[in-house]
Amino acid sequence: MSARRHATDIAVIGAGPAGLFAVFEAGMVKLRCHVIDSLEAVGGQLAALYPEKPIFDIPGFPRIDAQEVVDRLVEQARPFAPVYHLDQQVERLAREDGGFLLTTSKGTEVHARAVIVAAGAGAFGPNRPPLDGLADYEGKSVFYLVRRREDFRGKRVVIAGGGDSAVDWAISLSEIAARVMVVHRRAKFRAAPESEVRLAALAKEGRVELVTPYQLDALEGKAGQLAAVRVKDLDGGTRRLEADALLPFFGLAASLGPIADWGLGLDGHHVAVDPATCGTSIPGVYAIGDLAAYPGKLKLILTGFAEAALAAHAAYDFLNPDQPLHFQYSTSQGVPGA
Numbered sequence: 001m002s003a004r005r006h007a008t009d010i011a012v013i014g015a016g017p018a019g020l021f022a023v024f025e026a027g028m029v030k031l032r033c034h035v036i037d038s039l040e041a042v043g044g045q046l047a048a049l050y051p052e053k054p055i056f057d058i059p060g061f062p063r064i065d066a067q068e069v070v071d072r073l074v075e076q077a078r079p080f081a082p083v084y085h086l087d088q089q090v091e092r093l094a095r096e097d098g099g100f101l102l103t104t105s106k107g108t109e110v111h112a113r114a115v116i117v118a119a120g121a122g123a124f125g126p127n128r129p130p131l132d133g134l135a136d137y138e139g140k141s142v143f144y145l146v147r148r149r150e151d152f153r154g155k156r157v158v159i160a161g162g163g164d165s166a167v168d169w170a171i172s173l174s175e176i177a178a179r180v181m182v183v184h185r186r187a188k189f190r191a192a193p194e195s196e197v198r199l200a201a202l203a204k205e206g207r208v209e210l211v212t213p214y215q216l217d218a219l220e221g222k223a224g225q226l227a228a229v230r231v232k233d234l235d236g237g238t239r240r241l242e243a244d245a246l247l248p249f250f251g252l253a254a255s256l257g258p259i260a261d262w263g264l265g266l267d268g269h270h271v272a273v274d275p276a277t278c279g280t281s282i283p284g285v286y287a288i289g290d291l292a293a294y295p296g297k298l299k300l301i302l303t304g305f306a307e308a309a310l311a312a313h314a315a316y317d318f319l320n321p322d323q324p325l326h327f328q329y330s331t332s333q334g335v336p337g338a
């Protein structure tokens with residue numbers, strides 16, 4: 001077998017909360033997993049979109065930051081030694097040798113006896129503003145999400161957008177940034193009413209500058225480091241905002257991409273599953289988390305956790321038709337291998 005070809009019991013597509021917990025649940029029924037994600041880090045939406053936001057509806061945790069949920073899921077899965085293939089999208093899912101062969105955008109091949117697709121809304125990316133030379137600045141001084149709030153301490157930050165992310169981060173960064181400017185093409189924002197009130201108060205105190213109605217026009221800088229952001233209004237008026245960083249918050253576009261071609265019985269942007277097993281139209285392929293649809297589905301992290309357990313048990317039955325699972329609580333069996 002080549003270095004890029006692997007064999008495992010279950011291939012998990014997507015390392016969001018549902019996929020990570022599927023590794024644990026599969027481990028508890030003695031099935032090993034390889035996990036593939038198109039993002040560079042595990043955690044799905046929690047790590048990519050809102051790592052520092054507190055979540056209030058994870059059972060047993062009255063309040064927990066999203067990144068901490070991810071870290072704990074990784075820790076919980078660790079005894080089962082999952083193999084992660086990150087920064088690569090699963091492009092192909094084909095039947096092979098009684099199982100499935102997954103091929104990624106980096107050429108990695110994973111042969112699995114069963115597959116759990118936990119791909120959320122699909123591989124997602126930010127809506128990018130149409131600015132010349134934007135790519136040179138991305139990841140250096142233009143960011144589509146705030147991974148570490150502290151990185152903006154003492155910086156002059158331009159935030160673009162009028163929704164919750166733009167308003168929430170303007171409020172938050174006003175506490176530590178040297179200057180926060182919010183560029184929005186309308187005078188009215190589209191955020192939670194209490195956040196809008198807070199933003200208006202900060203603007204009045206001079207702690208945030210509202211640059212409205214303007215939109216982004218051009219970037220100035222060198223070697224990826226911004227010096228200024230140029231903005232324009234609808235009448236052709238322009239302004240130059242000296243800045244160290246630009247945070248465009250224009251939402252995300254998610255695309256199921258190749259998943260739509262795998263014959264999984266798509267229902268719009270979702271995969272229709274049997275809610276008792278999370279089985280798809282292909283025997284041996286399960287879908288869980290935000291991707292999976294059935295009547296009454298609640299798109300919540302906790303729903304994905306329960307579906308991970310259902311899919312792991314169903315996969316066990318599928319792979320061991322002659323050996324019924326002897327169901328045991330974790331309190332009885334412990335964590336095998338831990």
Ligand SMILES: Cc1cc2nc3c(=O)[nH]c(=O)nc-3n(C[C@H](O)[C@H](O)[C@H](O)COP(=O)(O)OP(=O)(O)OC[C@H]3O[C@@H](n4cnc5c(N)ncnc54)[C@H](O)[C@@H]3O)c2cc1C
Nearest residue numbers: 014016017018037038044045090119120122123289290301
């Ligand atoms: C701002 C915000 C706040 C939220 N707050 C809450 C909350 O308080 N409580 C709550 O329960 N839920 C909340 N949610 C929703 C929650 O984040 C989702 O329900 C959850 O992330 C779904 O988990 P998942 O594992 O199904 O998918 P995701 O987290 O979307 O992860 C899917 C992963 O699959 C990967 N992927 C997709 N296609 C491929 C492919 N072809 N190859 C490789 N990888 C692929 C993606 O890159 C992604 O990493 C919130 C969401 C947002 C955006």
